[in-house]
Amino acid sequence: xxxxxxxxxxxxxxxxxxxxxxxxxxxxxxxxxxxxxxxxxxxxxxxxxxxxxxxxxxxxxxxxxxxxxxxxxxxxxxxxxxxxxxxxxxxxxxxxxxxxxxxxxxxxxxxxxxxxxxxxxxxxxxxxxxxxxxxxxxxxxxxxxxxxxxxxxxxxxxxxxxxxxxxxxxxxxxxxxxxxxxxxxxxxxxxxxxxxxxxxxxxxxxxxxxxxxxxxxxxxx
Amino acid sequence: xxxxxxxxxxxxxxxxxxxxxxxxxxxxxxxxxxxxxxxxxxxxxxxxxxxxxxxxxxxx
Amino acid sequence: xxxxxxxxxxxxxxxxxxxxxxxxxxxxxxxxxxxxxxxxxxxxxxxxxxxxxxxxxxxxxxxxxxxxxxxxxxxxxxxxxxxxxxxxxxxxxxxxxxxxxxxxxxxxxxxxxxxxxxxxxxxxxxxxxxxxxxxxxxxxxxxxxxxxxxxxxxxxxxxxxxxxxxxxxxxxxxxxxxxxxxxxxxxxxxxxxxxxxxxxxxxxxxxxxxxxxxxxxxxxxxxxxxxxxxxxxxxxxxxxxxxxxx
Numbered sequence: 005x006x007x008x009x010x011x012x013x014x015x016x017x018x019x020x021x022x023x024x025x026x027x028x029x030x031x032x033x034x035x036x037x038x039x040x041x042x043x044x045x046x047x048x049x050x051x052x053x054x055x056x057x058x059x060x061x062x063x064x065x066x067x068x069x070x071x072x073x074x075x076x077x078x079x080x081x082x083x084x085x086x087x088x089x090x091x092x093x094x095x096x097x098x099x100x101x102x103x104x105x106x107x108x109x110x111x112x113x114x115x116x117x118x119x120x121x122x123x124x125x126x127x128x129x130x131x132x133x134x135x136x137x138x139x140x141x142x143x144x145x146x147x148x149x150x151x152x153x154x155x156x157x158x159x160x161x162x163x164x165x166x167x168x169x170x171x172x173x174x175x176x177x178x179x180x181x182x183x184x185x186x187x188x189x190x191x192x193x194x195x196x197x198x199x200x201x202x203x204x205x206x207x208x209x210x211x212x213x214x215x216x217x218x219x220x221x222x223x224x225x
Numbered sequence: 226x227x228x229x230x231x232x233x234x235x236x237x238x239x240x241x242x243x244x245x246x247x248x249x250x251x252x253x254x255x256x257x258x259x260x261x262x263x264x265x266x267x268x269x270x271x272x273x274x275x276x277x278x279x280x281x282x283x284x285x
Numbered sequence: 286x287x288x289x290x291x292x293x294x295x296x297x298x299x300x301x302x303x304x305x306x307x308x309x310x311x312x313x314x315x316x317x318x319x320x321x322x323x324x325x326x327x328x329x330x331x332x333x334x335x336x337x338x339x340x341x342x343x344x345x346x347x348x349x350x351x352x353x354x355x356x357x358x359x360x361x362x363x364x365x366x367x368x369x370x371x372x373x374x375x376x377x378x379x380x381x382x383x384x385x386x387x388x389x390x391x392x393x394x395x396x397x398x399x400x401x402x403x404x405x406x407x408x409x410x411x412x413x414x415x416x417x418x419x420x421x422x423x424x425x426x427x428x429x430x431x432x433x434x435x436x437x438x439x440x441x442x443x444x445x446x447x448x449x450x451x452x453x454x455x456x457x458x459x460x461x462x463x464x465x466x467x468x469x470x471x472x473x474x475x476x477x478x479x480x481x482x483x484x485x486x487x488x489x490x491x492x493x494x495x496x497x498x499x500x501x502x503x504x505x506x507x508x509x510x511x512x513x514x515x516x517x518x519x520x521x522x523x524x525x526x527x528x529x530x531x
Contacts, residue, residue: 176457
């Protein structure tokens with residue numbers, strides 16, 4: 005079995021055993037979204053206007069909360085040291101772990117987003133772009149987040165620090181993700197924004213595994 | 226006197242121009258102050274360490 | 286390039302530059318401030334607020350120069366393991382963060398009389414704000430480890446990741462800004478009048494040479510800190526070696 009599928013299968017197995025973790029992330033996504041009607045009032049117009057942005061922001065925050073799972077456990081129990089020492093191609097290992105992270109947090113977030121969109125009165129035209137934008141955007145979120153997660157391994161207050169490192173880098177995804185939904189609502193095509201999101205994903209796929217691997221190497225040194 | 230007051234008024238924009246220059250002075254002055262303070266503290270500390278070590282060696 | 290890796294050699298050059306940079310900065314401030322504040326005429330569009338513009342543009346310029354220095358230093362540190370390159374990045378970061386903060390604050394002071402509001406989600410202001418956060422992240426990450434060497438490497442990687450992302454962020458924010466052009470506030474693209482160029486260049490020069498001069502001081506300070514750490518560590522080692530004999 006190749007390195008990629010071994011690591012992926014192992015991480016998925018572990019995630020399945022601790023499926024409560026994924027559920028917590030989804031629950032956070034839901035509760036954070038539900039806070040908005042209380043904050044801005046339940047008027048349909050207002051909620052429909054901000055639905056796309058709210059869902060994107062809360063999805064980013066939910067994903068952020070789950071990032072430390074990618075490496076923290078392996079770092080603490082020494083699995084990471086072994087992976088580095090055995091000379092396994094680290095970028096491939098990273099890619100497999102990010103893939104597992106996306107499948108266990110990104111995908112559940114995408115699956116519940118339409119339900120949450122209903123509570124925010126997102127107009128019907130917005131659903132398809134929302135799901136596609138999340139499909140194309142959340143892999144970038146996991147990839148970029150992995151760099152941050154690897155950098156903060158072994159720090160005090162890793163979680164708060166991670167948000168400071170990673171959130172500014174999420175702004176482009178947020179801009180185009182929200183714009184894809186908003187374009188559909190005013191009757192324009194959202195394909196340009198979706199292609200930009202796809203472009204971001206390709207860029208992140210090229211750079212992030214290497215940067216993460218470098219960060220992991222210095223973490224276990 | 227009037228000329229000075231008129232100048233300080235900055236064409237009615239005194240409340241924006243002077244604070245901007247004040248902030249710049251605080252920022253640049255602040256960096257310089259803390260840099261020099263750290264440098265001085267470390268120089269003293271390093272001297273103390275070195276003389277302590279020299280003293281320790283001579284007592285051996 | 287590699288001969289700069291040796292701290293002694295590097296500091297010899299840096300110390301030779303220092304008096305020139307410090308002197309130039311002092312002279313340019315002494316000449317530039319009166320020109321910027323007194324002798325230069327008010328702009329026909331912006332009036333006297335153009336004077337804010339001189340330090341605003343200078344600190345914006347510095348915040349970008351310092352980030353480039355930081356990213357370049359971090360790259361040289363990670364690729365060739367040049368310890369001095371790391372110190373340049375480390376010593377620059379707090380200055381860059383200060384320049385970014387100064388850019389934001391002077392921008393607000395310029396925006397209030399010109400646009401009628403302190404803050405506009407204008408593309409440049411927004412990008413500056415994000416750059417400020419990137420600086421904060423670098424500083425926070427470098428500080429977060431018990432082992433300062435790990436902090437150096439982690440922060441260097443972050444600086445490089447940030448520099449790859451900066452153009453993307455800038456492009457996104459530009460695009461986002463054209464999408465949501467606020468209708469009340471229009472950015473007036475003002476024409477650069479000849480009279481503002483002299484004070485602007487004087488202040489740009491003053492800020493840049495100030496950065497170079499203070500950077501040398503900070504490098505001296507960082508090197509001393511490293512020496513103190515080493516001395517402390519060898520002292521501990523000596524004490525530990527002496528322990529079993531007792």
